[in-house]
Amino acid sequence: MFTIVLHLLCVTLCLQLQQGLSGPQCLEHPPNLNGTSGAGSVIKVGGLKAYVTGPPRSKVAIILASDVFGYEAPNLRKIADKVASTAGFHVVVPDFFYGEPYNPNNTQRNMTVWLKDHGTDKGFEDAKRVIASLRNKGVSRIGAAGFCWGGKVVSELAKGYYTKAAVLLHPSRVTLDDIKAVKTPISILVAQFDNGTPPALMKQFQEVLTTNKVDNFVKIFPGVSHGWAVRYAEDNATAVKSANEAHQDMLNWFTKYVQKR
Template identity: 35%
Template sequence: MANEAKPCPCEIGDRMEYGGRGQEVQIEHIKSYVVKPSSGSDKAVIVIHDVYGWQLPNTRYIADMLAANGYIAVCPDFYVGKDPWSPTSDWSKFQEWLEDKKATSINREVDAVLRFLKEQCGVHLIGSVGFCWGGVAAHHLALDYPEIKAGVSVYGIIREREDCFELKSPVLFIFAEKDEVVPLEQVSILQARLKEKCTVDHQVKIFPDQSHGFVHRKREDINPSDRPHILEARSDMLNWLNKYI
C-alpha cells in the first residue's frame, strides 16, 4: 500500500443519505442489492462495493444510475455477511481485517450471481464496475471471466498476479491524480505493461486534481469544482459499458 498508516482513505467524500430504488434479495449464499430498469433488459452489470460494503448508499446510487441507463444492476455482498470496514476502525488492523476478504477470492460469489442473472433474469450480456476494493475485483474478473464482456475498474489495481496485464475482456481503468492508495507511478507501470502484454481493448484514464473515491464518494451537487470530473468519469463508465455490452 502507498500509505501504510491509512491504506484506504475511502471515507473521503460524502456519505449519501440515499435509500435506493432496488430491493435486497438472496442469491444462493449471498445477499444482494438488485435494481432493474423500467423496461425489460437482457443486459446487466455486477457492481462491486468498496471496503465499506454492499449497503453503502453511495454504491447503491451508482447501481440505480446504471439501471436508469438500461442495465439490471446487482451489488452482491462479497464479504458474505462479514462486517465491512468502518470509519471508526483502527487502521493499524486493516491488513488483518482484509485477510479473509481478498478481492481476488470472490469466484464462488461471482458464479452464483452469474447463474442468477442468466437463469432468473434472462441476461445475455454482462459487465462489471468496481470501486477501490471493488476496482481490484473488477480487474480480477477481466482476467478470469471472459464471459463478462466489459469491466470498469475505478481506483483499483491488482499487484500480486503475474498475469494481471493479460486481460480477457476490455477494461477501462479510472484513477485519480492525487490518490494516496494508487500512486501515479503504479498507474504508469500498468499503462506500460498493458501496452506490452494486453491484446484486448483497454484504457487508463487519470483525472487531474482528484483524490481516491471521487467517482462514487463525492456528491456532485455540493462539490462544484469536482463536479465536471465526477460527471465525466461516470459518463466514461457508461460509454465503456455501452460500447461492449
C-alpha cells in the same frame, strides 16, 4: 520513541497494501450508511444479498463491486440507479461482506483483521457465483465495475471470460502482473493523486494492454485523489463533476462492449 511509532505506522501500511488497500487513502471520507435507500430493492443473487435496480428481465447486466464500505453506500447505489436508468442495464451490487462492511470506529476489527475475513480472493469467488446466477436467469451479457477493493475483484474477473467488459475505478492492489493476464476489454479510471495506482503505473498498464491487443481505455482524472468516484461529497461541485465524468466514461464503456455487441 518517534522511530518506534514511525516503524509501527510503516508496518501497518505495508500490511494494508499486502491485503489489498492503497493505505489511508482507501479509508478517507467514509459514507454514512444510515438510512440508505435507492430506486431498487435488496434480494438474494447467487446466495448473496444484493441491491438490484433496472429492468429485472433485461438480458444485459452490470455488477458493481464496492469499496470496503460495502453495498449500502448511498453514492454507490446512486451510481447503480444511474447506470440502470440511463442504459437499461439490470444492475447488481452484491454484499460481498455479508453484512459487515468495514467500520473505522470498531477498534476490535481494524483493517488488517477485517481483511482476513473479507479478502478480494473470496470476493472473486462470490462474484463468480453471482455471474452464474444471472446467467441461469437468462442474462446473456455481463459487465463488471469495481471501486477500490472491488477493483481487484473485477481485475480477477477480467483475466477470464466471466464478463464482456470490465471497468476499474481507483482500484487497490492491482499489479502489472494482473494486467498482463487481462483478456477482456478493460477501462481503468484513476486519480492524479493515488498512492496505489499512480499515473506512472497507469502508463505501464496501458502499454501492456496495448501490446497484448486488449481493447483498453485508461484515463487519469486531474486534481482528485483515490476514492473520488464513489466517496465524493455531494456539496463539492468540483468533486461531483469529476465523479459524474468517471461514471459517464464507465457507462460509455459498458454501452460499447456489453450492450451493443
